[in-house]
């Protein structure tokens with residue numbers, strides 16, 4: 001039965017008539033944003049982690065739901081690979097928190113060893129993702145970011161149909177930006193009436209450590225044309241840098257002014 005009063009998207013939702021998600025009355029989540037990409041390896045989980053860390057620094061209460069059941073990367077990127085979630089009554093699941101209090105939930109918090117594969121059929125995967133929304137004790141959150149698996153498969157469908165997301169941030173790399181892969185993901189969201197907030201171009205450029213010059217391997221003209229045609233907003237461009245690897249893989253907490261500024265600009269547009 002739908003419970004629109006407690007739904008974070010009640011003011012922007014277009015599917016009141018058909019929605020059947022039960023919202024957990026213990027949770028008060030103001031905004032849910034899914035981070036998606038047309039294909040794998042473009043930095044979707046990296047962007048999710050960076051946005052979560054930056055939102056948290058700005059004082060917002062943040063959670064990350066890792067809906068990538070077969071290839072979860074959030075525990076590692078948040079430095080939580082040795083943690084496990086607990087469920088004292090076997091129903092409510094408590095998320096794992098980083099030391100700066102970002103709440104996270106991932107299937108890897110529920111397996112004995114992080115390299116244990118999840119060999120489940122689609123319906124069970126979808127059920128787990130719904131459970132991660134409904135049965136996890138997120139408590140009060142300003143933002144819940146959902147790290148989606150790559151592509152337009154079962155999980156993307158479950159998230160878009162069953163979780164009241166307010167919008168999608170699409171992540172792409174320059175060489176794919178104008179491809180049908182991104183277009184497919186954007187069109188899927190449109191078909192399901194889900195708002196695409198815009199695109200983050202990841203690994204957009206590299207920067208010379210000596211002269212600071214930004215070097216782009218792909219020029220932007222075609223990209224701008226594609227964005228215009230698809231009616232998409234470019235939210236920001238992230239460089240391919242060691243700094244990002246250090247933040248997401250090596251536990252470095254300091255974010256440079258330049259990266260902070262880029263992330264703040266993206267956040268201003270998704271707030």
Ligand SMILES: Nc1ncnc2c1ncn2[C@@H]1O[C@H](COP(=O)(O)OP(=O)(O)OP(=O)(O)O)[C@@H](O)[C@H]1O
Nearest residue numbers: 040041042043044045046073150203239240241244
């Ligand atoms: N801007 C960046 N600068 C440097 N390295 C990056 C950047 N973005 C991502 N990477 C690296 O690229 C690899 C893939 O990134 P990530 O796991 O975030 O991609 P993904 O799209 O979530 O992949 P998956 O298909 O597994 O979901 C990781 O090793 C990550 O550290």
